[in-house]
Amino acid sequence: MDPMSAFPKVDSAVARRVLEMVRGCTFDDFILAPRRSVLERRDPAVIDLSCRLSRRLTLKRPIVSANMDTVTRAPMAIVQAEEGGIGIVDRGFRAGEIEPQVREVEIVKRTQHGVITDPYSVSPTATLDEAVSTMARSRVGTLVVLDENRRLQGLLTERDVRFVDRKGTHVADRMTPLASLVVHRGPLDLEAAERLMVERKIKKLPLVDDGGVLTGLITARDLLRRRRMPFATRDERGRLRVGAAIGATGDYLERASELVRAGVDVIVIDIAHGHSIVMERAIAQFRKRFGDVEMIAGNVATAEGARFLLERGADGIKVGIGPGGGCTTRMTTSFGVPQVQALVECRMAVADSGAGVIADGGIKRHGAIAQALLFGGDCTMLGSAFAGTTEAPGEVVQKSVLLPEQQKSVKVPFKVLRGMASLQAIRDRLDVEDADKVEIDALGAEGMEISVPARGSARPIVRDMIKHLCSSVSYGGASSLAELRRMFWADPEAFLIKQSPSGRRESYERTI
Numbered sequence: 001m002d003p004m005s006a007f008p009k010v011d012s013a014v015a016r017r018v019l020e021m022v023r024g025c026t027f028d029d030f031i032l033a034p035r036r037s038v039l040e041r042r043d044p045a046v047i048d049l050s051c052r053l054s055r056r057l058t059l060k061r062p063i064v065s066a067n068m069d070t071v072t073r074a075p076m077a078i079v080q081a082e083e084g085g086i087g088i089v090d091r092g093f094r095a096g097e098i099e100p101q102v103r104e105v106e107i108v109k110r111t112q113h114g115v116i117t118d119p120y121s122v123s124p125t126a127t128l129d130e131a132v133s134t135m136a137r138s139r140v141g142t143l144v145v146l147d148e149n150r151r152l153q154g155l156l157t158e159r160d161v162r163f164v165d166r167k168g169t170h171v172a173d174r175m176t177p178l179a180s181l182v183v184h185r186g187p188l189d190l191e192a193a194e195r196l197m198v199e200r201k202i203k204k205l206p207l208v209d210d211g212g213v214l215t216g217l218i219t220a221r222d223l224l225r226r227r228r229m230p231f232a233t234r235d236e237r238g239r240l241r242v243g244a245a246i247g248a249t250g251d252y253l254e255r256a257s258e259l260v261r262a263g264v265d266v267i268v269i270d271i272a273h274g275h276s277i278v279m280e281r282a283i284a285q286f287r288k289r290f291g292d293v294e295m296i297a298g299n300v301a302t303a304e305g306a307r308f309l310l311e312r313g314a315d316g317i318k319v320g321i322g323p324g325g326g327c328t329t330r331m332t333t334s335f336g337v338p339q340v341q342a343l344v345e346c347r348m349a350v351a352d353s354g355a356g357v358i359a360d361g362g363i364k365r366h367g368a369i370a371q372a373l374l375f376g377g378d379c380t381m382l383g384s385a386f387a388g389t390t391e392a393p394g395e396v397v398q399k400s401v402l403l404p405e406q407q408k409s410v411k412v413p414f415k416v417l418r419g420m421a422s423l424q425a426i427r428d429r430l431d432v433e434d435a436d437k438v439e440i441d442a443l444g445a446e447g448m449e450i451s452v453p454a455r456g457s458a459r460p461i462v463r464d465m466i467k468h469l470c471s472s473v474s475y476g477g478a479s480s481l482a483e484l485r486r487m488f489w490a491d492p493e494a495f496l497i498k499q500s501p502s503g504r505r506e507s508y509e510r511t512i
């Protein structure tokens with residue numbers, strides 16, 4: 001693991017002092033004192049913000065989109081991974097409905113590649129109709145043509161089938177045959193592939209082994225995307241990374257097994273109260289069945305809770321009981337821990353074990369990201385911040401909003417954000433047709449449904465967050481996130497200002 005991405009070692013006496021300061025507090029209770037800046041420019045392309053997500057996974061940007069059914073499905077996960085973070089696909093599909101969640105993961109894994117090891121293929125003896133329907137189904141414009149032993153025979157593109165009388169025509173009649181293709185035998189790194197493609201002026205480069213069997217396909221489009229997105233979170237094969245959530249009961253093991261098969265990079269065992277016997281059993285079963293598959297567990301908000309998950313083998317700990325925007329746990333149960341206290345406690349517990357701390361929930365302004373990352377989060381998870389965006393699932397609904405000054409109402413587009421423990425989300429997850437009405441009514445809701453204005457793509461929002469985080473690094477007198485963290489924990493009192501109620505109003509409340 002790159003040392004830049006690791007949280008610095010925190011001296012336990014210093015941590016105890018900070019814990020005293022932050023007991024009962026959350027982000028808005030603090031403001032950070034500015035230090036002499038050492039940066040000429042706050043350039044996100046230069047300032048290192050890399051961080052840990054979990055034991056073996058790192059991110060170049062410390063942003064994770066929450067596993068909520070109104071936040072993360074494939075489109076959100078793709079944007080997050082392209083921008084250097086990661087999305088966790090929610091499990092808000094009905095019990096037993098595993099395939100729709102798996103499909104979301106597959107879409108992300110197929111979006112960008114280095115080498116495509118399993119490109120869509122067609123047989124030379126197939127009809128053009130069959131080839132066209134494979135193209136339509138897979139939404140790819142080029143098929144590799146393989147014989148029954150997976151030996152490369154040619155390439156078939158959309159152009160080869162356009163304006164052609166398909167009746168009685170076979171793939172072999174229209175494909176570009178092997179003899180006319182540029183093909184590379186043996187493995188090839190991406191830089192060499194790029195050189196070859198420029199030299200031979202080709203857009204597709206198939207790779208084969210000594211027997212002519214296809215081993216992969218490299219496309220100019222994927223190489224271009226790699227260039228344009230240098231911070232993207234990718235796996236060893238160049239595909240975007242994605243996580244997916246499962247529960248701790250019911251179909252969770254079967255769900256995990258299908259998600260792992262689809263190439264998911266990390267499984268998040270997510271329940272409202274992760275410090276529980278239900279979680280203990282789930283982790284034990286998970287480890288027994290899936291060995292060392294990367295796994296994050298949560299949520300917890302105390303040192304004891306974090307140690308509990310760590311000792312049972314979690315690679316990452318999701319921290320946050322009740323801070324979330326769509327969450328009512330604290331109101332309905334009076335249990336929870338203010339998020340800054342929770343982060344410091346959990347950081348102390350996780351220490352240098354190598355596991356990641358994900359600061360989950362309660363980030364309402366961009367500046368709180370820097371605080372979450374200083375107080376103990378390796379990275380941050382956000383839900384409401386991405387609600388209402390184009391990539392968030394859900395329909396746009398037009399609502400009438402009264403403009404009191406003009407004495408008229410206008411139609412404004414909204415999308416819904418709902419807590420995963422809201423009655424509406426729970427109802428959708430259960431098969432309501434079969435569920436006992438009494439059973440549904442007996443469920444205590446710990447979340448709510450709110451309308452948020454529809455507001456364009458999540459991509460510029462992530463980019464703004466990153467720019468603002470770079471500004472925080474600069475205000476703190478550091479040149480990278482890692483350095484800011486080291487400086488903060490070397491002398492936390494030099495940074496931390498606990499605010500009076502009027503100080504807080506001056507800092508974070510604006511009425512005009």
Ligand code: XMP
Pocket residue numbers: 066067068272299320321322323324325326327328329360361362363381382383384385418419420421422446447448
């Ligand atoms: P933000 O503040 O970014 O928080 O919207 C996202 C996190 O909120 C949590 N979450 C819930 N917590 N009841 C809860 O107690 C709920 O219904 C609920 N839904 C989401 C979750 O941890 C998410 O990542």
